[in-house]
Amino acid sequence: MQCAHRRPAETAGQVVARELRARLRRRLLAWFDRCRRDLPWRRTRDPYTIWVSEVMLQQTQVATVLRYFERFLEAFPTLRALAAADEQEVLRQWQGLGYYRRARDLHRAARHLVAHHEGRIPDDPGLLGAVPGIGRYTLGAVLSQAFERRLPVVEANTRRLLCRLFGLRDSPERGPVRRRLWEIAAALLPRGRVGDFNQALMELGALVCTPAAPGCRGCPVAGDCVARRLGLQGQLPARAVRKEPVAVREAAVAVYRGGQLLVVQRPEEGRWAGLWEFPRGPVAAGEADEEAAARVLSQRTGVRARLGPELATLRHSVTHHRITVVCFEATYRGGRFRSGSYRQGAWLGQEGLGELPVSAPQRRLIQALAGRRQKRLF
Ligand code: SF4
Numbered sequence: 001m002q003c004a005h006r007r008p009a010e011t012a013g014q015v016v017a018r019e020l021r022a023r024l025r026r027r028l029l030a031w032f033d034r035c036r037r038d039l040p041w042r043r044t045r046d047p048y049t050i051w052v053s054e055v056m057l058q059q060t061q062v063a064t065v066l067r068y069f070e071r072f073l074e075a076f077p078t079l080r081a082l083a084a085a086d087e088q089e090v091l092r093q094w095q096g097l098g099y100y101r102r103a104r105d106l107h108r109a110a111r112h113l114v115a116h117h118e119g120r121i122p123d124d125p126g127l128l129g130a131v132p133g134i135g136r137y138t139l140g141a142v143l144s145q146a147f148e149r150r151l152p153v154v155e156a157n158t159r160r161l162l163c164r165l166f167g168l169r170d171s172p173e174r175g176p177v178r179r180r181l182w183e184i185a186a187a188l189l190p191r192g193r194v195g196d197f198n199q200a201l202m203e204l205g206a207l208v209c210t211p212a213a214p215g216c217r218g219c220p221v222a223g224d225c226v227a228r229r230l231g232l233q234g235q236l237p238a239r240a241v242r243k244e245p246v247a248v249r250e251a252a253v254a255v256y257r258g259g260q261l262l263v264v265q266r267p268e269e270g271r272w273a274g275l276w277e278f279p280r281g282p283v284a285a286g287e288a289d290e291e292a293a294a295r296v297l298s299q300r301t302g303v304r305a306r307l308g309p310e311l312a313t314l315r316h317s318v319t320h321h322r323i324t325v326v327c328f329e330a331t332y333r334g335g336r337f338r339s340g341s342y343r344q345g346a347w348l349g350q351e352g353l354g355e356l357p358v359s360a361p362q363r364r365l366i367q368a369l370a371g372r373r374q375k376r377l378f
Contacts, residue, residue: 045146092357313325
């Protein structure tokens with residue numbers, strides 16, 4: 001029985017007219033053959049390699065991924081090797097790419113595939129889509145490129161390109177436009193070269209239909225582009241109303257005991273899950289940074305210390321939070337590590353610190369400490 005609120009499924013012809021579909025496919029594939037970048041993950045049909053690249057490419061530029069991709073595959077050359085690895089090692093190899101949740105999901109999914117699918121990526125959307133951590137985008141990207149499965153992909157580049165090409169004026173972050181984009185992407189898929197076609201859409205969005213200055217004059221689909229015809233390239237895609245940024249101030253402490261520093265591992269869930277850091281926490285309203293540092297240290301680790309000079313002040317943004325972290329050096333006075341908020345603590349020398357998976361801001365603090373020691377200021 002048809003749900004009263006749901007539109008009946010449209011055919012590809014109702015979503016995009018047949019002649020237009022044929023023309024767009026032809027032009028996009030011809031352009032891709034001429035202009036595609038030679039990227040390492042495009043030289044293979046191995047689903048594991050493609051999967052790793054696709055996960056890395058989510059929210060990260062190609063140029064950055066290129067610096068990490070081969071190193072990661074050298075460390076974990078097969079899906080089984082990844083599944084067998086310790087999570088800390090996976091996070092360490094991911095270090096620098098950010099959004100560590102992707103690495104944890106990749107690792108978890110690899111373990112699931114070994115446990116339930118003999119260590120293979122199944123050529124079956126139903127089976128692969130049921131693996132925890134594999135979303136619709138990853139599913140379409142991997143199965144279309146590795147096995148030519150007729151599945152669409154929609155990510156940031158295709159979203160921008162399709163909004164302009166089809167003149168979609170509402171924000172693509174809203175449900176109806178999001179759904180429409182998936183329908184259009186599915187309707188456009190050719191019968192053959194599906195993986196290339198999906199990549200052509202993403203590549204055109206990345207290289208030509210760029211956010212600030214789309215290169216419409218060299219665009220292979222310019223003749224059919226609604227935004228170009230109406231002069232709306234600069235206004236599409238419509239931006240969703242952004243939340244006001246929230247300023248957060250935190251205090252952190254680098255505690256020395258002899259030549260070692262106290263580092264703590266963050267909990268399993270939440271931001272930077274499983275990564276290591278110097279103990280830190282929010283500065284309360286009306287509280288001085290030094291007071292907050294001493295309080296955070298004793299409350300969160302049970303360790304007492306004499307506070308020294310400020311080491312550094314870091315500023316970084318996470319989603320809509322603008323975070324300022326004021327970090328102090330300190331000297332151990334007493335107390336054993338115990339914590340209700342961290343998974344574990346460890347006292348490590350400079351070399352040990354270099355081995356830990358840490359977030360980019362924490363890496364900057366470690367570097368600031370190393371620089372300070374070299375100058376013999378501490
Ligand atoms: Fe984007 Fe311009 Fe091509 Fe339209 S013509 S798809 S706006 S690059």
